Amino acid sequence: MSSVIDSILSPDFLFSQHSLNDYLACPRRFYLQYIIKQVWPLLETGYGGMDVLQYREYLRQGVRLHRWIERYWLGISPALSLAEAKLADSASDIELQTWWGRFLDSDFSALPAQRLPELELAAQIDDYRLYARYDLLAIEKDRAVVVDWKTIRFNRPLPHHFWRDRLQTRVYLYVLASAGAPFNGGQPIPPENCSMRYWLANQPSDDNDENATSASAWIDINYSQAEFEADERRLRTLVQHIAQCKHENEFEKTTNEHRCTFCTFRTLCHRQGLSDSEWPDEDKVSHLLTEDVPELEY
Secondary structure, eight states: OOOTTTSSSOTTOEEEHHHHHHHHHOHHHHIIIIISOOOOSSOOOOBTTBOHHHHHHHHHHHHHHHHHHHHHHHTSOHHHHHHHHHHOOSHHHHHHHHHHHHHHHOOOTTSOSEEEEEEEEEEEETTEEEEEEEEEEEEETTEEEEEEEEOOOOSSOOBHHHHHTSHHHHHHHHHHHHHOGGGTTTSOOOGGGEEEEEEETTOOOOOOOSSBOSSSSEEEEEOOHHHHHHHHHHHHHHHHHHHTOOSGGGSOOOSOGGGGTTOTTGGGGTOOOOOGGGSOHHHHHHHHHHHSSOTTOO
């Protein structure tokens, strides 16, 4: 078990899928961003033909879509949100209108009846907490579905296992099974009754091929007791490994300089990364899925 007294982490440090993803990508990035909270020396890098300003606007549109969807589930003037979208005339706002229209056309009838947008949960792992913020938690007695809205543009279909194995998926389902009791009458939700559903705003189809597709608007991932236990072992090992670090020099730079391309700390490490055309496509998608809507941004 870790000890907060011996760790470089503050006693109230809150882990999340974003911070754990950053640590796995580059321990040095984790140290700069989450421990000393270094101010970013660079703007974000552009992506997919977008320059820096276009890329930042693209991320802002993702935040705006999340806000509109939150208002929809809260019953706060969803019609006003649509009116706001129709007033926009820029290319990015037209894309936002398309996302919003697809959301309104989606069938959510199969979800549990109680829908809780922007719900925060935290599970205890030794001396620390692991935090998840769900775009939507749909829940009824002993059954819960985490729904996550994604606005990323895909260049090719992604297999189902890509979504199943993402750290976000593993963290969100683990936290739900560990800490969801307050929303289930005080009883833990059995892992086999937990699931996660990604909704892809850039995909108009509602078909869902479980074997391989990002051509679907829905990607469904089920959960099990065995997966819960495996996730617990993996996440506890990772948290303990980080918490055992006592000095800055234990947070080394990644040896994979591909990962430096989109890192805003790369000048501090004297790294350049790759051009957009040189970056492996699946790694670009993984990066953007992490950066799509910054955690705690809204």
